[in-house]
Amino acid sequence: MSLVGAKVLRKEDPRLLSGTGTFVDDLSPPRCAFAAFVTSTEAHAEIVSIDARAALKIPGVLGVWTAADFADHPDLPGGLPDLERPALARNIVRFAGEPVAVVVADDRYLAADAVAAVDVQYRDLPVVTTIEAATADDAPVLFANHGSNVVTVVPTMDDLERQISRCDDRASLHLVNQRCAAVPIEAVACLADWGADGLTLWATFQAPHHLRNYLATWLDIPQTQCRVVAPDVGGGFGSKIVWYPEFFLAPLLSKWTRRPVKFAQTRTEAMMQMAHGRDQVHDLDIGFDRDGTIRALRVVISQNLGAYPDPTGVGLAVLTSWMAAGCYRIPDVSTSFRTVVTNTTPVAAYRGAGRPEAAYSIERMIDLVARRTGLDPAEVRRRNFIKPGAFPYETHNEPVVYDSGDFPAALDECLRLVRYDERRAEQAARADDPDAPLLGIGLSSWLEIAGFGPNGSLEGFGHLASWESAQVRIQPDGSAIVFAGSSPHGQGHETTFAQIASDELGIPFDRIQLRFGDTATVLQGVGTMGSRGVPTAGSAVKVASSRVLEKAKKVAAHLLEAAEADLEVRDNAFNVRGSPGKKVGWGEVAWASFQPLSLPPELQAGSLEERLFQESPNFSYPSGAYACVVEIDRATGAIDIVDMVLVDDCGTVINPLLAEGQVHGGVAQGIAQALFEAVVYEPDSGQPITANLLDYLVPSAPDMPGYTAGRITTLCPNNPLGAKGIGESGAVGAPAAVVNAIVDALAPFGVEHVDMPVTPEKVWRLLHDATAPERSHR
Amino acid sequence: MTDDAPARPTSPTPARLVDVASTVNGRETRHRLDARTLLVHLIREHERLTGTHIGCDTSNCGACTVLLDGEAIKSCTVLAVQADGHEITTVEGLAGPYDGFTAVQEGFRQCHGLQCGYCTPGMVMAATGLLAVNSDPSEQEIRASLEGNICRCTGYQMIVDSVRWAAEHGSDQPNTTG
Ligand code: FES
Ligand code: FES
Numbered sequence: 001m002s003l004v005g006a007k008v009l010r011k012e013d014p015r016l017l018s019g020t021g022t023f024v025d026d027l028s029p030p031r032c033a034f035a036a037f038v039t040s041t042e043a044h045a046e047i048v049s050i051d052a053r054a055a056l057k058i059p060g061v062l063g064v065w066t067a068a069d070f071a072d073h074p075d076l077p078g079g080l081p082d083l084e085r086p087a088l089a090r091n092i093v094r095f096a097g098e099p100v101a102v103v104v105a106d107d108r109y110l111a112a113d114a115v116a117a118v119d120v121q122y123r124d125l126p127v128v129t130t131i132e133a134a135t136a137d138d139a140p141v142l143f144a145n146h147g148s149n150v151v152t153v154v155p156t157m158d159d160l161e162r163q164i165s166r167c168d169d170r171a172s173l174h175l176v177n178q179r180c181a182a183v184p185i186e187a188v189a190c191l192a193d194w195g196a197d198g199l200t201l202w203a204t205f206q207a208p209h210h211l212r213n214y215l216a217t218w219l220d221i222p223q224t225q226c227r228v229v230a231p232d233v234g235g236g237f238g239s240k241i242v243w244y245p246e247f248f249l250a251p252l253l254s255k256w257t258r259r260p261v262k263f264a265q266t267r268t269e270a271m272m273q274m275a276h277g278r279d280q281v282h283d284l285d286i287g288f289d290r291d292g293t294i295r296a297l298r299v300v301i302s303q304n305l306g307a308y309p310d311p312t313g314v315g316l317a318v319l320t321s322w323m324a325a326g327c328y329r330i331p332d333v334s335t336s337f338r339t340v341v342t343n344t345t346p347v348a349a350y351r352g353a354g355r356p357e358a359a360y361s362i363e364r365m366i367d368l369v370a371r372r373t374g375l376d377p378a379e380v381r382r383r384n385f386i387k388p389g390a391f392p393y394e395t396h397n398e399p400v401v402y403d404s405g406d407f408p409a410a411l412d413e414c415l416r417l418v419r420y421d422e423r424r425a426e427q428a429a430r431a432d433d434p435d436a437p438l439l440g441i442g443l444s445s446w447l448e449i450a451g452f453g454p455n456g457s458l459e460g461f462g463h464l465a466s467w468e469s470a471q472v473r474i475q476p477d478g479s480a481i482v483f484a485g486s487s488p489h490g491q492g493h494e495t496t497f498a499q500i501a502s503d504e505l506g507i508p509f510d511r512i513q514l515r516f517g518d519t520a521t522v523l524q525g526v527g528t529m530g531s532r533g534v535p536t537a538g539s540a541v542k543v544a545s546s547r548v549l550e551k552a553k554k555v556a557a558h559l560l561e562a563a564e565a566d567l568e569v570r571d572n573a574f575n576v577r578g579s580p581g582k583k584v585g586w587g588e589v590a591w592a593s594f595q596p597l598s599l600p601p602e603l604q605a606g607s608l609e610e611r612l613f614q615e616s617p618n619f620s621y622p623s624g625a626y627a628c629v630v631e632i633d634r635a636t637g638a639i640d641i642v643d644m645v646l647v648d649d650c651g652t653v654i655n656p657l658l659a660e661g662q663v664h665g666g667v668a669q670g671i672a673q674a675l676f677e678a679v680v681y682e683p684d685s686g687q688p689i690t691a692n693l694l695d696y697l698v699p700s701a702p703d704m705p706g707y708t709a710g711r712i713t714t715l716c717p718n719n720p721l722g723a724k725g726i727g728e729s730g731a732v733g734a735p736a737a738v739v740n741a742i743v744d745a746l747a748p749f750g751v752e753h754v755d756m757p758v759t760p761e762k763v764w765r766l767l768h769d770a771t772a773p774e775r776s777h778r
Numbered sequence: 779m780t781d782d783a784p785a786r787p788t789s790p791t792p793a794r795l796v797d798v799a800s801t802v803n804g805r806e807t808r809h810r811l812d813a814r815t816l817l818v819h820l821i822r823e824h825e826r827l828t829g830t831h832i833g834c835d836t837s838n839c840g841a842c843t844v845l846l847d848g849e850a851i852k853s854c855t856v857l858a859v860q861a862d863g864h865e866i867t868t869v870e871g872l873a874g875p876y877d878g879f880t881a882v883q884e885g886f887r888q889c890h891g892l893q894c895g896y897c898t899p900g901m902v903m904a905a906t907g908l909l910a911v912n913s914d915p916s917e918q919e920i921r922a923s924l925e926g927n928i929c930r931c932t933g934y935q936m937i938v939d940s941v942r943w944a945a946e947h948g949s950d951q952p953n954t955t956g
Contacts, residue, residue, distance in 0.1 A: 012895065014887070016898055017887060025822075028826070109812060185831075234894045237930070267839070692835065700928050702925050
């Protein structure tokens with residue numbers, strides 16, 4: 001029976017459910033000291049003085065260090081010229097929460113005391129927190145040597161004004177895709193232990209080899225002396241693939257204090273220091289004909305990068321531009337963007353990284369076209385979809401060639417599951433009943449780019465390469481170790497990759513063990529991000545496993561004195577087809593594979609091992625159709641999601657339970673962006689006013705609906721598994737479905753758009769500002 | 779702003795040590811602690827039971843949930859001294875008929891109620907606390923009772939399913955192992 005496609009329970013659960021997982025802060029080696037950071041209270045200021053004398057008097061405080069103490073080391077990696085970020089603020093702080101000094105003490109309470117006792121004097125500088133403020137004529141400049149707050153500008157060759165104005169009609173929207181925080185429930189933590197044999201850094205990170213590569217260079221030590229371990233990691237969502245200063249400073253602190261040094265961020269620190277996501281502003285113009293056919297689309301993007309351009313942050317708008325047209329055949333598409341620094345926390349990847357922004361905008365525009373033409377939103381989608389036979393489909397951007405999909409089928413399945421016609425009838429029936437809550441139905445036919453694997457695709461973000469690695473090793477008893485270059489933080493690699501390997505090798509699932517997350521045991525890896533785990537690493541596991549099986553068959557054939565071609569693997573043994581009972585167990589084959597006297601001449605001892613760097617010819621393009629049904633209380637503006645239907649196409653599904661879990665989690669984050677979450681700054685001071693979980697509204701169980709999941713499958717032709725990836729899907733597809741539903745409910749009041757997060761207050765104001773319900777368009 | 783800021787303390791109050799005697803997972807323990815030590819740190823740093831996690835500093839996330847005399851509480855919001863003379867049960871203290879797991883733990887495994895697993899011990903303890911007072915909660919009751927626990931990975935539906943599974947398979951009271 002094939003395990004790929006089966007609902008297998010997870011290997012990682014027993015340790016996580018018994019409290020015996022190992023997260024970074026759970027580690028506590030003997031003599032472990034604790035680091036804590038003095039962080040800037042100001043969003044933009046000169047540092048006048050740092051007085052650590054009082055802190056140093058506290059018994060148990062080992063030292064206080066400032067930027068000057070790290071002058072021998074470069075700025076953090078990946079920065080742009082003149083815009084680099086120092087590991088500790090040097091002379092100037094550029095966002096509230098930026099680390100200014102670091103203390104090390106015997107325990108975390110003393111470290112906190114010491115932080116409180118360090119006196120930093122600032123001279124305030126004027127603050128900008130928004131793109132608008134940062135690009136104003138007289139805006140204060142964050143980086144004097146750069147001379148402007150605008151970092152990159154990618155103009156368009158043709159703004160399509162001619163094409164748009166030739167259409168029957170046109171519409172435009174100014175959309176804010178607000179800043180969000182990833183909020184993995186485990187914040188950043190690290191433990192550095194630099195002893196005589198070199199450095200080991202345990203870190204909450206999505207790509208340990210990536211960190212090792214840059215950390216060794218930064219410290220100027222050989223990679224052989226620099227081991228990075230990502231043990232159990234408590235969620236990431238993109239925010240744990242950022243060069244946080246703590247990872248670079250903790251090793252030196254360990255070296256200097258000659259003790260292991262641990263750091264564990266508080267949530268308040270995390271809200272100000274972990275990279276944020278989104279924060280794009282879009283100006284959209286669309287030209288269409290009366291029959292709903294879209295002819296031209298112009299997308300102008302502004303990206304708030306926060307205080308220091310992150311290598312991924314700078315690339316977000318590229319991905320948004322690439323995916324701007326979604327799953328529609330639009331003859332003319334024009335994209336342009338600029339990226340801007342402000343006195344806010346740096347912005348980098350957050351689940352979807354640039355694609356949720358694209359999907360949200362195009363899906364809002366489609367609904368606007370429906371509104372203006374009087375057509376049903378489902379019909380406008382259908383009329384403009386790329387046809388199922390049109391793949392591979394070349395888009396307005398050369399690197400972007402959609403691999404496969406069936407957008408009409410996904411939408412049809414979604415409409416069926418949400419009982420679309422029935423819901424529309426109910427909506428119409430309620431229209432004249434002032435006592436009934438308003439009903440709104442929102443659709444989102446989304447598409448994203450994933451499976452970051454084609455050569456060159458990750459190098460641009462500073463990665464070593466874009467392949468992913470797997471190494472499959474057979475033990476002498478016929479059990480198998482699979483080393484994966486991609487290390488997880490909740491995705492369930494131990495289970496899904498073992499399913500893949502088990503199918504290929506014919507070795508039982510329980511006899512396969514995954515290893516990852518440790519640069520000392522996994523030769524090379526790239527990392528887990530961009531929905532690439534299964535398409536790249538999963539494919540590597542598949543191919544490496546099948547190559548090991550080929551060699552194992554040679555051993556088995558030799559032992560059985562049979563032809564390789566006659567062998568089939570069944571029940572953990574190599575059976576000779578047509579000769580019942582003639583077989584040799586995997587264990588015997590494995591044992592023999594280490595004994596030169598038992599091997600055919602072409603094999604050497606230990607050959608049942610294969611290491612592979614799996615390249616991909618192209619990206620993958622997960623897609624789907626989501627529907628959201630909301631009820632809105634006319635008196636309070638309260639929004640209730642009564643139905644959330646999720647039809648995904650992620651190509652091959654390895655484990656439907658885990659795939660659905662990924663969708664749920666992503667959708668929850670998407671709903672949260674639509675309804676609850678926003679990182680907010682006080683504009684004049686740059687003070688964050690959402691820097692804890694009281695003020696930043698991460699939803700809990702009663703805030704979230706149940707989900708109805710459906711599926712269609714078109715295979716990805718670009719990897720051996722046919723998998724497209726699913727980690728980001730929900731976060732890409734959900735926001736538009738929710739906001740489209742709300743705007744649909746408010747249509748009788750003339751509402752055409754409302755920015756996220758759509759709070760009851762915003763809805764209430766819209767309801768009250770509208771003089772009287774207009775006649776419904778449908 | 780910095781000019782008129784209140785003066786920072788130049789030296790902290792010297793630590794006041796207190797003795798805390800409590801029962802943790804059925805075992806009597808005694809620690810001499812800095813009086814300001816939080817219960818979660820007693821559990822994690824002094825008892826070295828690291829299944830209880832910390833996810834926030836405002837009592838919002840519930841990652842630190844344990845049972846205090848059988849009732850689910852947030853151990854980051856309680857001083858260790860407040861547990862003096864009381865019984866604490868952490869996730870490590872759960873034991874039940876499902877290969878050693880309680881129905882709640884097994885429910886989470888069966889229904890994929892966890893991904894990264896960081897919120898999980900807190901969720902499991904909160905659900906255990908719920909089932910101790912309501913052995914057959916509805917979906918709405920489950921959601922309401924988990925209001926103080928945040929999970930960023932699962933989107934909650936599978937957590938709700940997990941707790942329902944536990945309710946249907948016997949809401950065993952936690953046995954504490956010693
Ligand atoms: S750590 Fe206790 S509620 Fe968050
Ligand atoms: S499983 Fe990751 S936070 Fe809940």
